[in-house]
Amino acid sequence: MRRSKYIRPAHLENGSDKPRLTTSAMIASIAGPDQPTKPAPFGNALAALAHKDDGIVGMTADLAKYTDLHVFRSAHPDRFYQMGMAEQLLMMSAAGMAREGFQPWVTTYAVFASRRAYDFICLAIAEVMLDVKIVCALPGLTTGYGPSHQATEDLAMFRGMPNLTILDPCDASEIEQAVPAIAAHKGPVYMRLLRGNVPLVLDEYGYKFELGKAKLIRDGKDTLIISSGLMTMRALEAAKHLQKDGVDAAVLHVPTIKPLDEGTIVAECRKGGRLVVVAENHTVIGGLGEAVAGTLLRAGVLPPAFRQIGLPDEFLEAGALPTLHDQYGLSTLKVTEAVKGWLSK
């Protein structure tokens, strides 16, 4: 019998027993070159908040580092629970702790929370309005690892769940503000997480996060881009490019996907004759785009044209993230081109 010989990997040589972790594919940054960033805004905000609130506990299904919960683990080791790779248990034991008066913040990847633990979140947490905060990394297309890790339909799934508040924040400053805001909201929350070195974008616009509120970040007379999550960053960048070409783009940021700020959305869309574009890091099915479309139809507001920028209804390819964002139309360049194309017709 032939046996393969174990070859010691090169990075274990030179006296170091510590493997050198290269996880760039998993945690690929969405920050552009030279863009200001902040490290682990979620983990730092939660650790700070927990100094003031001893009811906060942190729980994860073996993904502390990749959800920035390791910062909380270091600050509050007595209130951190490693639940193992068991997402159903993660949600249910959080439900049990919430029933006993604690406020669990549970983290995993968005694919696991949505696809694997849906039934458990729905009936054990949402139906009984338990105060559990579910914070999930790798929303939409934020990893190049392919369909197993790309939560392209999490918003569609969770929008159908009664009682659940859903957030899709844009940048580090928004995540920092959202953490205390959703802690103060008594009830279940699902927040899409940008982790690692997260871009700082909205501070430049003097933005203040308010739970349940859409905010006009910039105004413009030619088109209104309604966006959430990292697509607000892309929309703002695209708006600057469009400006150079004489196109005046407004950007309405919608960080709270549910409950949706229908009043602000309808009011903005009523303001005369603008192309309405909804941009989201999610499949075009069942996310912000269709939520806005339904809202406008119900309100009887019909813009001259309505378009969606989002992921196609298919399982996406694996690869380098910038390439994929170009391929699927989420990059600044592709957003700019799309808006220009629609306006020229």
Added chain:
Amino acid sequence: MEPTELERIARQIRLRDLQAVYEAGAGHIGGEMSVIDILTALYFRVLRVWPDQPKHPERDRFVLSKGHTACALYVTLAKRGFIPEEEISTFLQPHSRLNGHPNNNKVPGVETNTGPLGHGLPVAVGMAKAAKLSGAKYHTYVITGDGEMQEGSNWEAIMAAAQFGLDNLTLVIDHNRFQQGAALADTNDLAPLRPKLEAFGWEVTEINGNAMSEVVPALEHRSSRPHCIVAHTNKGHGISFMQDRVDWHHKVPSKEQYDLAVAELSEAI
């Protein structure tokens, strides 16, 4: 309360449960008959509870994970004083709070919503862990069905309970050997349960779950590890023609069958 008195109460609960299912025209009578002795021992002897204060912070926590046997829980709660006894006649009626599966939002004394199987034990792990963190002295009990143990979420919870050293948690598996559609042995046969739980680091006690003299001491037992009681029971226990018959999982008796069952249970009282 002594075992003989508990047995008498269990028979009364069986009779009322039978009547409720017959009147409602629906229910899960087989699994209710198998679990009623354990429910009786819990509510009339073991659990520290205050029916007039169902949310008392020091109460022991009890989770009925096999939520489809809700009627047996409602009858037990009514007999113990959590809800009016006459309310049992509203079971499954429109606008009644006594639904087919127990709802914590509606019914005082119901600790957790259950119905989807595999939900009770992982929630109970969270409750027991919360007590470890807060220093609360309550004990957490959960009852699952044996077929229910096919749900993977239970084994996630079993792993974690041992890892967290939850000596304040007792799992009772109502091992009546039948699930909805077939015998456990003909489905995914998990028996014997003892070595599986032991392999996960739990202390295991095996009892006759329809014998009060064995049920009570097992429930009162305390261990340094999470404790599992494998309660060997009979589906349809106490009613001869229902016993160990898979079709009585959720069958409803005819008038003749109902009269016969009432006669058998009344004789015992």
